Amino acid sequence: MKKRLLQTKRVPRTLGPVWLRWVLFAAASGCMGLGAAVAVQWVVTGSLSIVWEWFMKWPAYLLLTAVGLGTVTAALGALLGRLWIAGALVGAVSLILSLVDYFKNAINGTPLSLADFGLATQLGQVAGVAGELKPPVDFWMALAALAVCVGLLALTAPITRISGRGRFAAFALAFSAAVGLCTPAGAARAAEGFGVDIVTRLDTTSSHDTYGLVLSLWRDAFLQAKESPEDYGEEYMAAVLDRIDEILLADAENEETPETAPNIIMVLSESFFDLTRLPDLTYERDPLENFHALEAESISGDFHSHYLGYGTGYIEMSMLYGVNSLDFGPGTNICFLEDDLYERFDSLTEQYTGGGDYRAELLHGYDDSLYNRTVTYPLLGFSNLLFSADIQQLGFDWQGGVYGGYYMKDSYFFAAMLDRMADINAAGQRAFLYGITMENHQPFDAEKFGYECQIGVESQTLSDEDMAIVRVMLEGITRADQALGQLTDALRNSPEPTIVVFFGDHRPNLFMTDGDTVYTKLGLCPENDTTEWTAEQICDLYSTDYLIWANDAALLNGRAGTRQDSSITAIGPQLLELTGQPISRYWALLDKVSKACLTNTELYFVDGEGEPSLSEEAANLPEQDRELLALRDAVIYDALYGQRYITAAMNEPAGT
Template identity: 60%
Template sequence: MKKQFAFQKHRGPIGPAWLRWVLFAAAALCMGLAVTGAMQWISIGTLPGVLEWARDYPAHLAMTTLLWAVPLCVLGTLTGRLWLAALPVGAAGLLLALVDYFKNAINGTPLELADFGLARQAGNVAGLAGDLTPPEDFWLAAAGLLLCVLVLLLTRRLTALEGAARGRTCLLSLTLAGVLLTGTGTRTVGSWLGVDFYTRMDPAENHSLHGLTLSLWRDAFPQPKTPPEGYDENYMLEVLARIDQLTEAREEPEVRPNILFILSESFYDLTRLPVLQYEGDPLENFHALEAESVSGTFHSHYLGYGTGYLEIPMLYGLNALDLPPGTNICFQDGAVYERFDALAEQFTNSGDYNAEMLHAYDNTLYNRTVTYPLLGFNDLYFSDDIQQIGIDREDGAYGGFYMRDGYFFQGMLERMKA
């Protein structure tokens, strides 16, 4: 007797609804963990380093996993396919980690929330760094995430949500996303997991302790500062009155000297390095100027590449710690800059001084064409403008990618003569 069997492919969900819901949530968390691990892999550079970070800071790992799992759940319930939602979420994590890697390659500092103000000028910034190539760890991390997506694709019938379960999960995911998009909600969830959302940190320390995702999230939702005791409007009015008294008592100088304010990101006083010895002073002219004039040390909260972030604090007296985290100090409304008295304004407002700015690069970065007139500068000279002054040098304007120091300072001297 011959038996015949007929097989029919079952393409619908497998298992009871409650089990598929549990597997859906577990799969989203696992994919969130995979994105977290991939980003840390690109950032740290070694898998043992990632494991060490996860062991030392399990709360940071859990919070970051949750931050990536929530958008996965939202997109997964909206599309009905968790594996499909994992593609854009994983790509976003990889792209963010790659940008962070490139910024570290350019200047040795991690990606900060304030850097997103330069998004439109990313091409110019990258051009300054030359050839930027993704590291091998990036491709390995990307391959690992693709493997995770493939697993989600092959097991999609075990995580498929339908009907009311899908709708309720979508609503729950959107609610949790809304909670995490508020400062109060983020700090509440963070406190449950043991994550500190209160302490202001240096960007490098923040990045090292919390990882890229959580360091950006902490900057986006900071704990509001409590004003110090006695700090109010009356206190500030007293300070202003005292400043006016000191200003009125100041005697006007008989001679008004020319003032040069030079910022050089490549200059360093070599004699401050320990152990090194020199036959003669390698910076004789600089030290002579130091000795015969008012001199001292300016301290900046900024580190590495980001000349615009140095210029504004030097000329305004503000730095990143004076402003909310994530504030790009170069891209504020004009009314913000007008509230502060800049260094140049102290001279140009008197009518006896004219302030000019010379910069060896072009005018595309850091909003300088907007901020510098508000700082009190009358005229701006960028690389093209300096070359129109009529400087005659045999070695030309550029030495490689950058304008020669000799050419630049000759332009400055020509402007002083004019």
């Protein structure tokens, strides 16, 4: 019986000579790769005509994407013995990738980058704070098209099937080719052959527009990381250290140490900015009456946040550790570095806690699921992390609800910060509190605040449907402003000297009903895609507002009411300068650098005077400013990539 069963077992049917099936197998794999490549761009761009225009402009980039996806299809097809199953798997993964990119754009207006894969395990939490997400119609159309491709592979299986040793050989060849494309040497050869630049760093939007989603991610994986300084070595870094000391000690005699050590309350206010600067919108009354009144008592100005619509966790790391995305290889998520990298330099927090007089705590109005905070913040010197559930267990007096819109109220959150400050002061220490608010976080659904908007607003440009979205932004920022007023009013009555650093992490994207942002609608930029923006437009929209306020004007060293532009990498040194804390060479150097450069990213550069350029090279910088940037680059390279010849010394005061 067993013998008869074996004899009747169905053997997959094949047609044609072996050499022809090899040719057809390769051709079918390539066609499936091409179909998947087109489908990805179809979903990403939302139009087959745009995909065609892209192909006509850069045909080699679509072909290289097809080659890459085709080799993976061939390898899987040979391994599984069913090319149509391999095609279905490659098509499914490609469509999922394109959908993630679409959702990323929907959430914060920026394409998917290699760094975002650091948040892959937290995709559910990210979607949770973004509101309802639905695949676009183009996704379903692309899915149907790929289903047809897979069906054709199934129908043509008899003439593409390879068996026996030939199947093993096909797998070995295709697998080797796929792996070769994912090695530095193979990537370099492929890039040269297809004209792909794997040397120049581009911002994510420009890279995607040029190379397409798949090739852009592949390209970022093989871009060269930070280059070493010329003549790098122990002698070179010793000379760098000597030059840093020479620059820092030249001004040391003019520095004065304040007599009072104040509490520090830093507030990252979600999506806060001065929306009265938007054209065409007229308000019934000032929605930022507290912020505007406090500016007369504060140091305030434009705050260059480096991001638009997202990036909160990256902003935190840059602010507290003094690094930015250009300091690492393309696609590196600075919230998910190796743990020891966060300990190479003493953080901003540790400039205060190092002497034992300060206790640092993080308060966050959401849960602990995002941006690896439970790992990074303790490494940066924070003794305690309090998230939403922890804050609600503090037991301080509070009248009213905890939640506003979808998240914790800013007013409740600030009451919690005051409660923690009081407890820390009662224990004989100064408080360094870093708070991250959530009440004004997206989504900006019309029903978010129960259709409430305290302040009337009108526009001659926007439709009623678009204005419903604007009112949600307006209500969220108004609530943030009111909470700020309550915080500073409470501190005016406190005997404890306290400095408040308040800033918006980025502007909200605020997508309108037709997919454009409010900024495009109001004429602040030509389109959502930043590739056509001027340096001035980028500088404007990638900035928010900030102030540094104190309940004792003496803590601001006579600078109350002054204007000074700042940024996520400048505000830490700015605070240290005010408080006169024991400061390491590293942070003292960053202070000098901030006078030359407020922003330096792949997208744009802003000098110390707030003048924007599209890159550091294009900026009109004096030689002494370029020297400062070069010294910083050498210090960063030595600590993060090199032999750490002077890293320990950078954590000590100048001259030691």
